[in-house]
Amino acid sequence: xxxxxxxxxxxxxxxxxxxxxxxxxxxxxxxxxxxxxxxxxxxxxxxxxxxxxxxxxxxxxxxxxxxxxxxxxxxxxxxxxxxxxxxxxxxxxxxxxxxxxxxxxxxxxxxxxxxxxxxxxxxxxxxxxxxxxxxxxxxxxxxxxxxxxxxxxxxxxxxxxxxxxxxxxxxxxxxxxxxxxxxxxxxxxxxxxxxxxxxxxxxxxxxxxxxxxxxxx
Amino acid sequence: xxxxxxxxxxxxxxxxxxxxxxxxxxxxxxxxxxxxxxxxxxxxxxxxxxxxxxxxxxxxxxxxxxxxxxxxxxxxxxxxxxxxxxxxxxxxxxxxxxxxxxxxxxxxxxxxxxxxxxxxxxxxxxxxxxxxxxxxxxxxxxxxxxxxxxxxxxxxxxxxxxxxxxxxxxxxxxxxxxxxxxxxxxxxxxxxxxxxxxxxxxxxxxxxxxxxxxxxxxxxxxxxxxxxxxxxxxxxxxxxxxxxxxxxxxxxxxxxxxxxxxxxxxxxxxxxxxxxxxxxxxxxxxxxxxxxxxxxxxxxx
Numbered sequence: 001x002x003x004x005x006x007x008x009x010x011x012x013x014x015x016x017x018x019x020x021x022x023x024x025x026x027x028x029x030x031x032x033x034x035x036x037x038x039x040x041x042x043x044x045x046x047x048x049x050x051x052x053x054x055x056x057x058x059x060x061x062x063x064x065x066x067x068x069x070x071x072x073x074x075x076x077x078x079x080x081x082x083x084x085x086x087x088x089x090x091x092x093x094x095x096x097x098x099x100x101x102x103x104x105x106x107x108x109x110x111x112x113x114x115x116x117x118x119x120x121x122x123x124x125x126x127x128x129x130x131x132x133x134x135x136x137x138x139x140x141x142x143x144x145x146x147x148x149x150x151x152x153x154x155x156x157x158x159x160x161x162x163x164x165x166x167x168x169x170x171x172x173x174x175x176x177x178x179x180x181x182x183x184x185x186x187x188x189x190x191x192x193x194x195x196x197x198x199x200x201x202x203x204x205x206x207x208x209x210x211x212x213x214x215x216x217x
Numbered sequence: 218x219x220x221x222x223x224x225x226x227x228x229x230x231x232x233x234x235x236x237x238x239x240x241x242x243x244x245x246x247x248x249x250x251x252x253x254x255x256x257x258x259x260x261x262x263x264x265x266x267x268x269x270x271x272x273x274x275x276x277x278x279x280x281x282x283x284x285x286x287x288x289x290x291x292x293x294x295x296x297x298x299x300x301x302x303x304x305x306x307x308x309x310x311x312x313x314x315x316x317x318x319x320x321x322x323x324x325x326x327x328x329x330x331x332x333x334x335x336x337x338x339x340x341x342x343x344x345x346x347x348x349x350x351x352x353x354x355x356x357x358x359x360x361x362x363x364x365x366x367x368x369x370x371x372x373x374x375x376x377x378x379x380x381x382x383x384x385x386x387x388x389x390x391x392x393x394x395x396x397x398x399x400x401x402x403x404x405x406x407x408x409x410x411x412x413x414x415x416x417x418x419x420x421x422x423x424x425x426x427x428x429x430x431x432x433x434x435x436x437x438x439x440x441x442x443x444x445x446x447x448x449x450x451x452x453x454x455x456x457x458x459x460x461x462x463x464x465x466x467x468x469x470x471x472x473x474x475x476x477x478x479x480x481x482x483x484x485x486x487x488x489x490x491x492x493x494x495x496x497x498x499x500x501x502x503x504x505x506x507x508x509x510x511x512x513x514x515x516x517x518x
Contacts, residue, residue, distance in 0.1 A: 051426070078428035089423050106429040108223050150427070 007057035033193040035210035041193040082151030084161035097131040141172035250452025256395035406503025446500020
């Protein structure tokens with residue numbers, strides 16, 4: 001599903017964010033991405049979502065090479081990837097329902113069917129009773145769950161989560177990890193970056209550990 | 218069917234956005250309307266002038282006035298001579314009574330002419346030359362001038378050429394004005410869309426991250442430019458129509474004094490549709506330039 005082969009990412013100015021990364025993530029696998037901040041976790045996720053291109057090496061996502069993907073092919077790829085951002089990237093000019101609706105609008109989903117899908121996604125993350133609320137009125141944990149609802153509403157096969165439990169207390173973190181676990185059970189491929197050791201202990205899965213841009217054994 | 222509904226959604230959304238900031242919208246539409254109304258107004262005036270010119274004189278002609286007291290046989294001989302001349306296509310004889318009648322009817326001098334005790338006008342031939350270049354006309358006039366029994370030979374083309382040149386000048390001015398103000402319209406739309414993109418930057422970024430195509434992101438902005446251009450075109454049409462109404466009232470007073478039925482012509486339906494189509498297109502174009510440039514700037518890299 002996701003395959004890295006001797007991937008390097010250098011930024012203008014010479015900073016080397018990723019060095020010689022090679023790994024495979026199989027379909028339906030759940031994998032953690034760990035390491036200190038600045039270790040390259042976010043950069044790696046950006047490569048998978050085609051937000052950035054590798055400087056050298058091959059990044060294959062669902063058989064597409066990110067290094068050479070045409071700009072016109074990127075939207076189709078991203079519709080198959082649910083992105084969960086550390087800073088949520090919710091839109092505050094619309095309510096929770098419309099935030100989750102956005103991915104369906106983008107792929108011109110049937111309007112009535114879309115409403116059902118949005119409510120199902122909100123139900124899944126336990127926010128069905130807050131659909132009219134503006135995201136700004138939601139707590140940090142609720143905002144994170146809303147972001148998850150938006151990421152899963154068009155049923156992607158890959159979910160990428162960048163520090164999804166970053167600023168949350170244990171109770172909220174567990175809630176969110178339980179949601180991820182349920183996706184894993186229905187066959188979604190998950191790549192979750194975190195620096196929270198307790199999560200790894202409580203929800204064990206394969207972990208890729210990054211240190212200064214390099215994969216640690 | 219589905220894409221059509223989607224486009225209607227975008228259109229509805231665009232109209233809502235326009236109504237969201239009524240003052241800015243109104244101001245933009247007015248600016249576009251005024252900018253467009255200048256060349257359109259010029260075009261309308263020119264068209265009326267041209268029609269007036271055509272009404273007074275079509276093709277250039279030479280008037281040959283016979284000296285008073287010339288016998289009918291002599292006049293007929295002159296007519297034959299003109300008819301057989303190689304450079305002349307067609308002639309028309311205007312007896313003095315007919316000329317007086319015509320004058321009475323066409324220029325509103327009935328009262329003055331009615332007061333005359335005798336007809337002051339001479340018999341005349343109107344000559345339509347084959348070649349209507351100024352040079353050929355002048356040569357022909359000079360030749361006929363030398364014939365006997367003629368009072369006066371007048372070439373009526375000079376002022377037509379002057380009018381033509383003047384109209385040509387006016388047309389060029391309108392074209393230049395139209396070109397410049399079209400750029401202004403594009404620039405206005407460009408700037409409006411730029412501001413919108415800046416305020417909706419976050420939304421665009423998120424939309425791109427979750428798989429929106431450029432076409433999807435562009436669409437509402439293009440619609441906005443199109444609708445704004447269309448409304449600006451309608452404003453221009455109304456401005457021109459209103460101005461013509463006021464001007465025609467004054468022209469009416471003026472032409473009554475000259476007993477003429479001249480009035481400024483309004484925009485024809487075809488002209489109106491062209492105006493609206495053109496203004497919509499320019500709005501769309503301005504939006505397209507703006508969106509293309511700014512989308513590229515916020516492209517996630």
